[in-house]
Amino acid sequence: MIAEATIVDCAGRAIREINRAIRAGLDAGRPVRVAGPGARHNIGVALLREGTVTVDGSAGYYCGGMNDGATIEIKGSAGWGVAEGMLSGLVTVEGNAGNAAAASIRGGTVVVRGDCASRAGIAMKGGLLLIGGDAGYMTGFMMQRGAVVICGDAGDALADSMYEGVVFVGGSVASLGNDAVIMELDAADERMLAEAFERHHVPRPKELRKIVAGRKLWNFERTEMATWREAL
């Protein structure tokens, strides 16, 4: 039997009060619906347990930030830094996401069905960011681990200065970032991608390219001065 949802109405309530009510709902083992979010900032930040939170509209900045275990569905768009610093769980955005979606996540999955603005997946340390639409400037900048999948087109400086991690792109790439190199997909990539597309109901693009760090920026080389100048 599915437990009855706790409705958290945002109207007239401070964000701390809203987040306390969300946590209380999850603690009681119930799914939570956040009504009238009105693109308020910091909705569902630091939820540290499993459970489902549905945001009935758009969320402002940092929705689902520091999430550890919860499944958060945003029915509208999300502002800057959605799911920033997430450890585990799932954050789904039905609309578009602002700058720095999934910034610094260590684990879990962020699904954006629409487009991401600039710097999506910046400094990711793990986890998966799956973008159904296009991604803006400097997606994957300084990634350290994890994967970004862009079904549509990517903007300039894609995968700039990555340490490790991987970016997959289905559409066009305006330009690659410093030290970003294109590689062939292997069987493990194909398995991971097939599983992700199926699980999150995102249509697979016809072709995908794989981009990784060329590792030229790992250690300083005088002979690579031109690249270093550009990167710094």
Add this chain to the structure above:
Amino acid sequence: MCGIAGYFHKTEGDAPIGAVLLSMLNALARRGPDSAGAALYGHGEPRGEICWIKLDELADHGRSEATVLERLAPGARALSHARHGALLRIVLQRDEPVRDLCARVERDGCEVISLGRSLELVKEVGAPDNLTAVLDLSTFRGTHGIGHTRLSTESKVDLSHSQPFWARGIPDLATVHNGHITNYDRLRRVYEGRGYRFFTHNDSEVIAVYLAHLISHGRTFEEALRSSLDDFDGSFTYLAATASEFGYARDPFAFKPLITVETEHAVAIANEEIAIRSALGDAGVAHEPSGHIYRVWRRAPVRVQVPA
């Protein structure tokens, strides 16, 4: 931080622009508690242009008002005028270039803050609600508007330094900016060398001067926005509008937030979607464009009814 907001009514007729913009600015009030302002495009005055003047704040406002009205002649004459604090609204007829009128009036701490057929430009220190003492925003109807809430970072907090800025010399052209133009000093020297006068030390003022310069040299509104992407350095997301156009431009790094929602009837733009939702409810899908981008919307100019 600063908050910027814009609303553009796409279809025939008008919309409650004043109430919409005030609601958006209130939602952005914490982004800019120092001052607030709005440039609203309404139905104008049937017989003349609308001119908003900031009077000498240090002098007696009544005396400053009288001096300004005297200085309108010989190139312009007032059909009506009303004063709200340090702001004076004049409906005037003019048979001289705008710069000649400005040169005569802009002395002794007075400053023309807007002039146009449909533009009403008001600003006040403090919260957005302070604007309602100057202009009744709750009943103001028009086609579009842009507004600003200011958090001063590098220049002083007063009426002059508040936004929007009128593109001095170009009727009906106004702009609001969030960010920091880092090549401001160089651009200011260039434009001062060309005879442009700056009234503040606010770097955002240079955007208005830049647009005025390009448009007075035959460039279109759209061309001016496009070339600004390469001519300005630093962080900038700005909105600009004329009597019939409305647009945004954004720096290559997309440093400052910019959210747009477009529906069949309207375009709403703000730094934060919360401002758009306070004005539009749940309509439309919010989208944040990437960097190095501009966009312009146009409508047929509002026809001014001239009585027979």
